[in-house]
Amino acid sequence: MKTSKFGDKLSSVEEKINARLDKFNDKIGKRIFTARASAIVVTAFMVCVGTGIAHAQTTAYEVLYNGQSIGYVKDQSTFDNALGELQQKLSKEYGNDNVIIADDIKLKPARTMGEKLDVDQCAETIYNAGVDVKLKGAAIMIDGKAAIQTDSKETAEKALNDFKKQYAQVEGATVLSSELKQNVTIDEQNVEVPDAKNYDVTMSYLKEGNEITAQTTVQPGETDGNLIAANRGTTVDRLAAMNADKDLNALKEGDVLNTTQKSPVLTVVTIVEKQYQEEIPFETEEQPTDELMTGEEEEIQKGENGQKDVDAVFTYENGQEVGKEVKSENTTKEPVKAVKRVGTKEAAAAPVSRGSISGSGQFLIPTSGLVGEIGRPGGGSSNHSNGCAVDILNSYGTPVYASAAGTVTRASSFGGYGNCIEIQHEGGYSTLYGHLSSIDVSVGQTVGQGEYIGGTGSTGSSTANHLHFEVKIGGVAQLIQDYIPVSSGAYV
Secondary structure, eight states, X not given: OHHHHHHHHHHHHHHHHHHHHHHHHHHHHHHHHHHHHHHHHHXXXXXXXXXXXXXXXXXXXXXXXXXXXXXXXXXXXXXXXXXHHHHHHHHHHHTOTTEEEOSOEEEEEEEESSOOOOHHHHHHHHHXXXXXXXXXXXXXXXXXXXXXXXXXXXXXXXXXXXXXXXXSOOXXXXXXXXXESSOEEEEEEEEEGGGOXXXXXXXXXXXXXXXXXXXXXXXXXXXXXXXXXXXXXXXXXXXXXXXXXXXXXXXXXXXXXXXXXXXXXXXXXXXXXXXEEEXXXXXXXXXXXXXXETTOEEEEEOOBOEEEEEEEEEEEETTEEEEEEEEEEEEEEOOBOEXXXXXXXXXXOEEOSSSOSTTOOEEOOOSOSXXXXXXXXXXXXXXXXXXXXXXXXXXXXXXXXXXXXXXXXXXXXXXXXXXXXXXXXXXXXXXXXXSOSEEOOOTTOXXXXXXXEEEOBOOSSOSSSEEEEXXXXXXXXXXXXXXXXXXXXXXX
Protein backbone atom coordinates (compact mmCIF):
# COMPACT_ATOMS: atom_id res chain seq x y z
CA MET A 1 0.00 0.00 0.00
CA LYS A 2 2.72 2.36 0.91
CA THR A 3 4.52 1.54 -2.19
CA SER A 4 1.50 2.26 -4.26
CA LYS A 5 0.91 5.67 -2.87
CA PHE A 6 4.54 6.60 -3.24
CA GLY A 7 4.47 5.57 -6.86
CA ASP A 8 1.38 7.60 -7.44
CA LYS A 9 2.93 10.65 -5.97
CA LEU A 10 6.05 10.09 -8.04
CA SER A 11 3.99 9.90 -11.21
CA SER A 12 2.15 13.05 -10.36
CA VAL A 13 5.40 14.89 -9.83
CA GLU A 14 6.75 13.59 -13.16
CA GLU A 15 3.67 14.80 -15.01
CA LYS A 16 4.01 18.27 -13.55
CA ILE A 17 7.64 18.44 -14.49
CA ASN A 18 6.86 17.36 -18.06
CA ALA A 19 4.07 19.88 -18.34
CA ARG A 20 6.46 22.69 -17.32
CA LEU A 21 9.02 21.45 -19.80
CA ASP A 22 6.44 21.47 -22.63
CA LYS A 23 5.39 24.98 -21.76
CA PHE A 24 9.05 26.13 -21.84
CA ASN A 25 9.70 24.42 -25.17
CA ASP A 26 6.66 26.11 -26.69
CA LYS A 27 8.03 29.52 -25.81
CA ILE A 28 11.51 28.71 -27.15
CA GLY A 29 10.08 27.22 -30.36
CA LYS A 30 8.01 30.30 -31.17
CA ARG A 31 11.10 32.54 -30.81
CA ILE A 32 13.16 30.29 -33.12
CA PHE A 33 10.39 30.23 -35.71
CA THR A 34 10.06 33.97 -35.60
CA ALA A 35 13.79 34.41 -36.13
CA ARG A 36 13.80 31.96 -39.02
CA ALA A 37 10.81 33.65 -40.59
CA SER A 38 12.44 37.03 -40.31
CA ALA A 39 15.53 35.71 -42.05
CA ILE A 40 13.40 34.28 -44.82
CA VAL A 41 11.60 37.59 -45.27
CA VAL A 42 14.86 39.51 -45.40
CA THR A 43 16.28 37.07 -47.92
CA ALA A 44 13.16 37.30 -50.03
CA PHE A 45 13.32 41.08 -49.97
CA MET A 46 16.91 41.10 -51.06
CA VAL A 47 16.12 38.71 -53.88
CA CYS A 48 13.27 40.91 -55.01
CA VAL A 49 15.44 44.04 -54.93
CA GLY A 50 18.25 42.29 -56.77
CA THR A 51 15.86 41.06 -59.41
CA GLY A 52 14.54 44.60 -59.97
CA ILE A 53 18.05 45.97 -60.50
CA ALA A 54 18.87 43.15 -62.85
CA HIS A 55 15.85 44.01 -64.91
CA ALA A 56 16.63 47.72 -64.84
CA GLN A 57 20.37 47.36 -65.88
CA THR A 58 20.86 44.50 -68.36
CA THR A 59 24.00 43.64 -70.41
CA ALA A 60 24.13 45.39 -73.87
CA TYR A 61 26.52 46.79 -76.49
CA GLU A 62 27.22 50.43 -77.13
CA VAL A 63 27.58 51.43 -80.80
CA LEU A 64 30.50 53.83 -81.28
CA TYR A 65 30.79 55.93 -84.47
CA ASN A 66 34.24 57.53 -84.81
CA GLY A 67 34.51 57.29 -81.02
CA GLN A 68 31.08 58.82 -80.35
CA SER A 69 28.16 56.86 -78.90
CA ILE A 70 25.12 56.71 -81.21
CA GLY A 71 23.04 54.05 -79.39
CA TYR A 72 22.84 50.54 -77.93
CA VAL A 73 22.04 47.10 -79.28
CA LYS A 74 21.26 43.97 -77.33
CA ASP A 75 23.82 41.69 -79.00
CA GLN A 76 26.52 41.29 -81.64
CA SER A 77 24.22 39.72 -84.22
CA THR A 78 21.93 42.79 -84.22
CA PHE A 79 24.95 44.98 -85.01
CA ASP A 80 26.26 42.62 -87.71
CA ASN A 81 22.87 42.39 -89.39
CA ALA A 82 22.52 46.19 -89.26
CA LEU A 83 25.87 46.61 -91.04
CA GLY A 84 24.79 44.08 -93.67
CA GLU A 85 21.54 45.97 -94.25
CA LEU A 86 23.44 49.28 -94.45
CA GLN A 87 25.87 47.74 -96.95
CA GLN A 88 22.99 46.71 -99.20
CA LYS A 89 21.43 50.15 -99.01
CA LEU A 90 24.70 51.90 -99.89
CA SER A 91 25.46 49.46 -102.74
CA LYS A 92 22.06 50.20 -104.25
CA GLU A 93 22.51 53.95 -103.76
CA TYR A 94 25.93 54.02 -105.45
CA GLY A 95 25.22 51.31 -107.99
CA ASN A 96 28.28 49.33 -106.96
CA ASP A 97 28.68 46.15 -104.93
CA ASN A 98 32.17 47.16 -103.80
CA VAL A 99 30.95 49.85 -101.42
CA ILE A 100 32.71 49.96 -98.07
CA ILE A 101 32.20 52.12 -94.98
CA ALA A 102 35.39 54.02 -94.36
CA ASP A 103 34.44 55.27 -90.86
CA ASP A 104 35.38 53.67 -87.54
CA ILE A 105 32.29 51.81 -86.23
CA LYS A 106 32.74 49.59 -83.15
CA LEU A 107 30.86 47.77 -80.43
CA LYS A 108 31.64 48.14 -76.74
CA PRO A 109 30.11 45.97 -73.96
CA ALA A 110 27.97 48.08 -71.68
CA ARG A 111 24.99 48.15 -69.23
CA THR A 112 22.12 50.45 -69.99
CA MET A 113 18.65 51.21 -68.66
CA GLY A 114 17.80 52.83 -72.04
CA GLU A 115 16.07 51.52 -75.15
CA LYS A 116 18.01 49.26 -77.45
CA LEU A 117 18.08 49.62 -81.25
CA ASP A 118 16.83 46.86 -83.49
CA VAL A 119 18.47 45.96 -86.84
CA ASP A 120 16.61 48.56 -88.93
CA GLN A 121 17.04 51.30 -86.34
CA CYS A 122 20.74 50.61 -85.96
CA ALA A 123 21.32 50.66 -89.75
CA GLU A 124 19.37 53.90 -90.14
CA THR A 125 21.16 55.55 -87.21
CA ILE A 126 24.59 54.79 -88.71
CA TYR A 127 23.43 55.95 -92.17
CA ASN A 128 22.11 59.24 -90.78
CA ALA A 129 25.41 59.86 -89.04
CA GLY A 130 26.78 60.63 -92.52
CA VAL A 131 29.03 57.67 -93.14
CA ASP A 132 32.08 58.14 -95.34
CA VAL A 133 31.68 55.80 -98.29
CA LYS A 134 34.52 54.47 -100.47
CA LEU A 135 34.80 51.76 -103.06
CA LYS A 136 36.97 48.71 -102.80
CA GLY A 137 38.65 49.53 -106.09
CA ALA A 138 42.08 49.53 -107.65
CA ALA A 139 44.69 51.77 -109.24
CA ILE A 140 46.38 51.02 -112.56
CA MET A 141 50.06 51.69 -111.94
CA ILE A 142 52.22 52.63 -114.96
CA ASP A 143 55.96 52.55 -114.32
CA GLY A 144 55.31 52.82 -110.59
CA LYS A 145 52.90 55.78 -110.77
CA ALA A 146 49.12 55.70 -110.32
CA ALA A 147 47.61 56.51 -113.73
CA ILE A 148 43.89 56.02 -113.03
CA GLN A 149 41.70 54.65 -110.21
CA THR A 150 38.91 52.21 -111.02
CA ASP A 151 35.73 51.12 -109.24
CA SER A 152 36.99 47.55 -108.85
CA LYS A 153 39.96 45.30 -109.45
CA GLU A 154 37.88 43.49 -112.08
CA THR A 155 37.36 46.75 -114.01
CA ALA A 156 41.11 47.42 -114.09
CA GLU A 157 41.89 43.87 -115.22
CA LYS A 158 39.26 43.84 -117.97
CA ALA A 159 40.27 47.26 -119.33
CA LEU A 160 43.95 46.27 -119.49
CA ASN A 161 43.20 42.92 -121.11
CA ASP A 162 40.86 44.44 -123.70
CA PHE A 163 43.35 47.22 -124.50
CA LYS A 164 46.09 44.66 -125.15
CA LYS A 165 43.75 42.34 -127.05
CA GLN A 166 42.90 44.94 -129.71
CA TYR A 167 46.54 45.04 -130.83
CA ALA A 168 47.48 41.42 -130.16
CA GLN A 169 46.54 40.15 -133.62
CA VAL A 170 47.79 41.07 -137.09
CA GLU A 171 45.89 39.73 -140.07
CA GLY A 172 47.81 37.19 -142.13
CA ALA A 173 50.63 36.92 -139.60
CA THR A 174 51.82 34.60 -136.85
CA VAL A 175 52.08 36.41 -133.51
CA LEU A 176 55.42 35.78 -131.82
CA SER A 177 54.78 38.03 -128.80
CA SER A 178 52.51 40.82 -127.63
CA GLU A 179 53.41 42.75 -124.49
CA LEU A 180 52.96 46.15 -122.93
CA LYS A 181 55.96 48.42 -123.40
CA GLN A 182 55.44 49.96 -119.96
CA ASN A 183 55.62 48.23 -116.58
CA VAL A 184 51.95 47.94 -115.56
CA THR A 185 50.54 46.60 -112.28
CA ILE A 186 47.20 46.71 -110.45
CA ASP A 187 47.14 47.95 -106.86
CA GLU A 188 43.98 47.15 -104.86
CA GLN A 189 42.98 50.12 -102.69
CA ASN A 190 40.03 51.98 -101.23
CA VAL A 191 39.03 54.69 -103.68
CA GLU A 192 36.98 57.84 -103.16
CA VAL A 193 33.69 57.49 -105.06
CA PRO A 194 34.23 60.48 -107.44
CA ASP A 195 37.68 59.14 -108.38
CA ALA A 196 36.53 55.60 -109.12
CA LYS A 197 36.23 55.20 -112.92
CA ASN A 198 34.09 52.60 -114.63
CA TYR A 199 35.14 50.39 -117.54
CA ASP A 200 34.20 52.79 -120.37
CA VAL A 201 36.03 55.77 -118.85
CA THR A 202 39.06 53.60 -118.07
CA MET A 203 39.25 52.27 -121.65
CA SER A 204 38.90 55.77 -123.10
CA TYR A 205 41.77 56.95 -120.90
CA LEU A 206 44.03 54.07 -121.89
CA LYS A 207 43.36 54.72 -125.60
CA GLU A 208 43.58 58.51 -125.64
CA GLY A 209 45.30 59.55 -122.44
CA ASN A 210 45.08 63.04 -121.05
CA GLU A 211 44.87 66.02 -123.34
CA ILE A 212 48.09 68.00 -123.49
CA THR A 213 48.76 71.43 -124.93
CA ALA A 214 50.67 71.40 -128.19
CA GLN A 215 51.60 73.91 -130.87
CA THR A 216 50.70 73.84 -134.54
CA THR A 217 51.80 75.93 -137.51
CA VAL A 218 49.31 77.32 -140.01
CA GLN A 219 49.96 75.65 -143.37
CA PRO A 220 49.50 77.13 -146.86
CA GLY A 221 45.83 77.31 -147.76
CA GLU A 222 44.87 76.67 -144.13
CA THR A 223 44.25 80.21 -142.90
CA ASP A 224 40.61 79.57 -141.98
CA GLY A 225 40.04 78.88 -138.27
CA ASN A 226 37.28 76.35 -138.95
CA LEU A 227 39.56 74.34 -141.24
CA ILE A 228 42.41 74.39 -138.73
CA ALA A 229 40.10 73.23 -135.92
CA ALA A 230 38.73 70.38 -138.06
CA ASN A 231 42.22 69.27 -139.10
CA ARG A 232 43.37 69.25 -135.45
CA GLY A 233 40.36 67.37 -134.07
CA THR A 234 39.05 70.25 -131.96
CA THR A 235 36.41 72.99 -132.12
CA VAL A 236 36.68 76.61 -133.19
CA ASP A 237 35.52 77.78 -129.76
CA ARG A 238 38.18 75.75 -128.02
CA LEU A 239 40.84 76.89 -130.48
CA ALA A 240 39.81 80.51 -129.92
CA ALA A 241 39.95 80.08 -126.12
CA MET A 242 43.49 78.72 -126.33
CA ASN A 243 44.59 81.56 -128.63
CA ALA A 244 42.86 84.61 -127.15
CA ASP A 245 45.63 86.88 -128.48
CA LYS A 246 44.96 85.89 -132.11
CA ASP A 247 42.17 86.62 -134.59
CA LEU A 248 41.21 83.30 -136.18
CA ASN A 249 39.71 85.20 -139.10
CA ALA A 250 42.99 86.93 -139.92
CA LEU A 251 45.54 84.12 -139.79
CA LYS A 252 48.40 83.81 -142.22
CA GLU A 253 50.73 81.05 -143.29
CA GLY A 254 53.39 80.32 -140.65
CA ASP A 255 51.37 81.55 -137.64
CA VAL A 256 51.85 79.35 -134.56
CA LEU A 257 48.73 78.37 -132.58
CA ASN A 258 48.13 76.56 -129.32
CA THR A 259 46.01 73.41 -129.63
CA THR A 260 45.54 70.07 -127.90
CA GLN A 261 46.44 66.53 -128.76
CA LYS A 262 45.80 63.08 -127.29
CA SER A 263 47.83 59.91 -127.34
CA PRO A 264 47.52 56.49 -125.69
CA VAL A 265 49.10 56.16 -122.26
CA LEU A 266 50.03 52.53 -122.98
CA THR A 267 51.87 50.95 -125.88
CA VAL A 268 51.34 47.36 -126.95
CA VAL A 269 54.42 45.98 -128.73
CA THR A 270 53.43 43.11 -131.00
CA ILE A 271 56.01 41.08 -132.93
CA VAL A 272 54.75 38.93 -135.81
CA GLU A 273 56.13 36.85 -138.66
CA LYS A 274 54.69 37.12 -142.18
CA GLN A 275 55.17 35.21 -145.40
CA TYR A 276 54.02 37.25 -148.39
CA GLN A 277 54.63 38.12 -152.03
CA GLU A 278 56.16 41.42 -153.03
CA GLU A 279 56.65 43.12 -156.37
CA ILE A 280 60.14 43.91 -157.60
CA PRO A 281 59.96 47.36 -159.30
CA PHE A 282 61.37 47.49 -162.78
CA GLU A 283 64.20 49.86 -163.67
CA THR A 284 64.00 52.47 -166.41
CA GLU A 285 66.76 53.02 -168.94
CA GLU A 286 66.80 56.50 -170.51
CA GLN A 287 68.38 57.08 -173.91
CA PRO A 288 69.05 60.80 -174.57
CA THR A 289 68.25 62.09 -178.04
CA ASP A 290 68.32 65.53 -179.64
CA GLU A 291 65.53 64.44 -181.94
CA LEU A 292 63.09 65.30 -179.17
CA MET A 293 62.62 68.54 -177.25
CA THR A 294 63.62 68.68 -173.61
CA GLY A 295 60.77 67.19 -171.61
CA GLU A 296 59.58 64.92 -174.44
CA GLU A 297 59.82 61.16 -174.05
CA GLU A 298 59.30 58.17 -176.32
CA GLU A 299 58.73 54.65 -174.94
CA ILE A 300 60.78 51.92 -176.61
CA GLN A 301 60.17 49.03 -174.22
CA LYS A 302 57.45 48.72 -171.63
CA GLY A 303 58.62 47.86 -168.12
CA GLU A 304 57.20 45.03 -166.06
CA ASN A 305 57.53 44.41 -162.31
CA GLY A 306 58.97 41.18 -161.02
CA GLN A 307 57.85 39.20 -157.97
CA LYS A 308 59.43 37.56 -154.91
CA ASP A 309 58.43 35.52 -151.86
CA VAL A 310 59.39 37.19 -148.58
CA ASP A 311 59.61 35.90 -145.01
CA ALA A 312 59.94 38.81 -142.54
CA VAL A 313 59.48 39.71 -138.87
CA PHE A 314 57.50 42.91 -138.18
CA THR A 315 57.27 45.01 -135.03
CA TYR A 316 54.07 46.94 -134.34
CA GLU A 317 53.28 49.52 -131.66
CA ASN A 318 49.54 49.94 -131.10
CA GLY A 319 48.88 48.53 -134.54
CA GLN A 320 51.38 50.76 -136.39
CA GLU A 321 54.39 49.17 -138.07
CA VAL A 322 57.65 50.49 -136.58
CA GLY A 323 60.16 47.89 -137.65
CA LYS A 324 60.82 45.16 -140.20
CA GLU A 325 63.52 42.49 -140.49
CA VAL A 326 63.61 40.35 -143.63
CA LYS A 327 64.58 36.75 -142.87
CA SER A 328 64.60 35.46 -146.44
CA GLU A 329 63.66 36.39 -150.05
CA ASN A 330 63.12 34.20 -153.09
CA THR A 331 62.65 35.77 -156.54
CA THR A 332 59.91 33.98 -158.48
CA LYS A 333 59.75 36.38 -161.46
CA GLU A 334 62.46 38.66 -162.77
CA PRO A 335 61.47 42.28 -163.62
CA VAL A 336 61.67 43.63 -167.17
CA LYS A 337 63.30 47.07 -167.47
CA ALA A 338 61.63 49.93 -169.31
CA VAL A 339 63.50 51.70 -172.11
CA LYS A 340 62.64 55.20 -173.34
CA ARG A 341 64.16 58.01 -175.38
CA VAL A 342 64.43 61.36 -173.60
CA GLY A 343 64.62 64.65 -175.48
CA THR A 344 67.60 66.96 -175.02
CA LYS A 345 66.80 69.70 -177.49
CA GLU A 346 66.57 73.04 -175.64
CA ALA A 347 63.97 75.74 -176.32
CA ALA A 348 65.25 78.91 -177.94
CA ALA A 349 65.70 82.01 -175.81
CA ALA A 350 63.40 85.00 -176.37
CA PRO A 351 64.63 88.61 -176.35
CA VAL A 352 63.54 90.98 -173.64
CA SER A 353 61.75 94.09 -174.88
CA ARG A 354 61.99 95.94 -171.58
CA GLY A 355 65.02 96.48 -169.46
CA SER A 356 67.83 94.12 -168.71
CA ILE A 357 67.93 91.25 -166.19
CA SER A 358 71.25 90.34 -164.62
CA GLY A 359 73.00 91.79 -167.57
CA SER A 360 71.65 89.07 -169.86
CA GLY A 361 69.29 91.40 -171.74
CA GLN A 362 66.69 88.65 -172.14
CA PHE A 363 64.18 86.31 -170.46
CA LEU A 364 64.11 82.65 -171.35
CA ILE A 365 60.91 80.71 -172.03
CA PRO A 366 60.98 78.58 -168.82
CA THR A 367 59.81 75.25 -170.32
CA SER A 368 58.75 73.49 -173.49
CA GLY A 369 55.30 72.52 -174.64
CA LEU A 370 52.08 73.76 -176.17
CA VAL A 371 51.14 77.34 -175.37
CA GLY A 372 47.66 77.33 -173.93
CA GLU A 373 45.83 80.23 -172.41
CA ILE A 374 47.27 83.76 -172.55
CA GLY A 375 44.21 86.00 -172.62
CA ARG A 376 40.84 85.04 -171.17
CA PRO A 377 37.78 86.96 -172.34
CA GLY A 378 35.30 88.16 -169.75
CA GLY A 379 37.66 89.71 -167.27
CA GLY A 380 37.94 88.25 -163.75
CA SER A 381 40.66 88.23 -161.10
CA SER A 382 43.03 85.90 -162.91
CA ASN A 383 46.07 87.41 -164.61
CA HIS A 384 45.00 85.44 -167.65
CA SER A 385 42.11 87.87 -168.08
CA ASN A 386 44.41 90.73 -169.08
CA GLY A 387 47.13 88.77 -170.82
CA CYS A 388 49.53 88.90 -167.89
CA ALA A 389 50.13 85.14 -167.64
CA VAL A 390 50.70 82.16 -169.90
CA ASP A 391 49.98 78.42 -169.52
CA ILE A 392 52.44 76.05 -171.24
CA LEU A 393 51.11 72.48 -171.42
CA ASN A 394 53.34 69.43 -171.28
CA SER A 395 53.61 66.04 -169.54
CA TYR A 396 53.99 65.55 -165.79
CA GLY A 397 57.51 66.29 -164.58
CA THR A 398 58.67 68.22 -167.68
CA PRO A 399 61.67 70.32 -166.50
CA VAL A 400 61.12 73.99 -165.63
CA TYR A 401 64.05 76.44 -165.76
CA ALA A 402 64.70 79.88 -164.26
CA SER A 403 63.74 82.50 -166.86
CA ALA A 404 66.45 84.80 -165.53
CA ALA A 405 69.11 84.84 -162.82
CA GLY A 406 68.00 85.85 -159.32
CA THR A 407 67.17 84.83 -155.75
CA VAL A 408 64.36 82.45 -154.80
CA THR A 409 61.80 84.23 -152.59
CA ARG A 410 59.06 81.54 -152.52
CA ALA A 411 59.31 77.75 -152.73
CA SER A 412 56.11 76.31 -151.28
CA SER A 413 52.43 75.72 -151.84
CA PHE A 414 50.70 79.04 -152.56
CA GLY A 415 46.89 79.00 -152.70
CA GLY A 416 45.46 78.26 -156.17
CA TYR A 417 48.98 78.29 -157.68
CA GLY A 418 49.68 74.99 -155.92
CA ASN A 419 53.40 74.27 -155.67
CA CYS A 420 54.89 77.62 -156.58
CA ILE A 421 58.32 79.24 -157.06
CA GLU A 422 59.01 82.98 -157.20
CA ILE A 423 62.38 84.44 -158.16
CA GLN A 424 63.42 88.05 -157.52
CA HIS A 425 65.61 89.63 -160.22
CA GLU A 426 67.48 92.91 -160.57
CA GLY A 427 65.61 96.07 -161.50
CA GLY A 428 62.46 95.21 -159.46
CA TYR A 429 61.55 92.28 -161.73
CA SER A 430 60.30 88.91 -160.50
CA THR A 431 58.95 85.74 -162.14
CA LEU A 432 56.37 83.23 -160.89
CA TYR A 433 56.11 79.52 -161.75
CA GLY A 434 52.87 77.74 -160.67
CA HIS A 435 51.23 74.28 -160.48
CA LEU A 436 54.61 72.53 -160.22
CA SER A 437 54.88 68.79 -159.62
CA SER A 438 58.10 69.31 -157.69
CA ILE A 439 60.10 72.16 -156.16
CA ASP A 440 63.86 71.64 -156.37
CA VAL A 441 65.10 74.96 -154.98
CA SER A 442 64.76 76.62 -151.59
CA VAL A 443 64.08 80.17 -150.35
CA GLY A 444 67.24 82.28 -150.34
CA GLN A 445 68.95 80.17 -152.99
CA THR A 446 70.62 82.00 -155.91
CA VAL A 447 69.89 80.52 -159.34
CA GLY A 448 71.32 81.23 -162.76
CA GLN A 449 69.38 81.85 -165.94
CA GLY A 450 68.31 78.53 -167.44
CA GLU A 451 68.99 76.61 -164.19
CA TYR A 452 66.60 73.71 -163.42
CA ILE A 453 64.18 74.63 -160.59
CA GLY A 454 61.31 72.09 -160.71
CA GLY A 455 58.90 70.00 -162.75
CA THR A 456 55.65 70.68 -164.60
CA GLY A 457 52.54 69.48 -162.71
CA SER A 458 48.89 70.05 -161.88
CA THR A 459 48.85 71.13 -158.24
CA GLY A 460 46.53 73.80 -156.83
CA SER A 461 43.60 75.04 -158.96
CA SER A 462 44.48 73.04 -162.07
CA THR A 463 42.86 70.47 -164.35
CA ALA A 464 45.85 69.39 -166.45
CA ASN A 465 49.65 69.27 -166.33
CA HIS A 466 51.00 72.70 -167.27
CA LEU A 467 53.24 75.58 -166.17
CA HIS A 468 51.61 78.88 -165.17
CA PHE A 469 54.19 81.65 -165.78
CA GLU A 470 54.15 85.38 -164.94
CA VAL A 471 56.61 88.29 -165.16
CA LYS A 472 56.13 91.02 -162.54
CA ILE A 473 57.46 94.51 -161.82
CA GLY A 474 57.10 95.61 -158.21
CA GLY A 475 54.87 92.59 -157.62
CA VAL A 476 52.43 93.54 -160.44
CA ALA A 477 52.03 91.07 -163.32
CA GLN A 478 52.96 92.46 -166.77
CA LEU A 479 51.80 91.64 -170.29
CA ILE A 480 53.51 88.33 -170.90
CA GLN A 481 54.04 88.94 -174.62
CA ASP A 482 56.16 91.97 -173.81
CA TYR A 483 58.76 89.60 -172.35
CA ILE A 484 58.54 86.28 -174.19
CA PRO A 485 57.32 85.75 -177.80
CA VAL A 486 54.45 83.33 -177.27
CA SER A 487 51.07 82.91 -178.93
CA SER A 488 48.16 80.59 -178.13
CA GLY A 489 48.41 77.20 -179.81
CA ALA A 490 52.11 77.55 -180.64
CA TYR A 491 54.71 74.99 -179.55
CA VAL A 492 57.65 76.45 -177.72
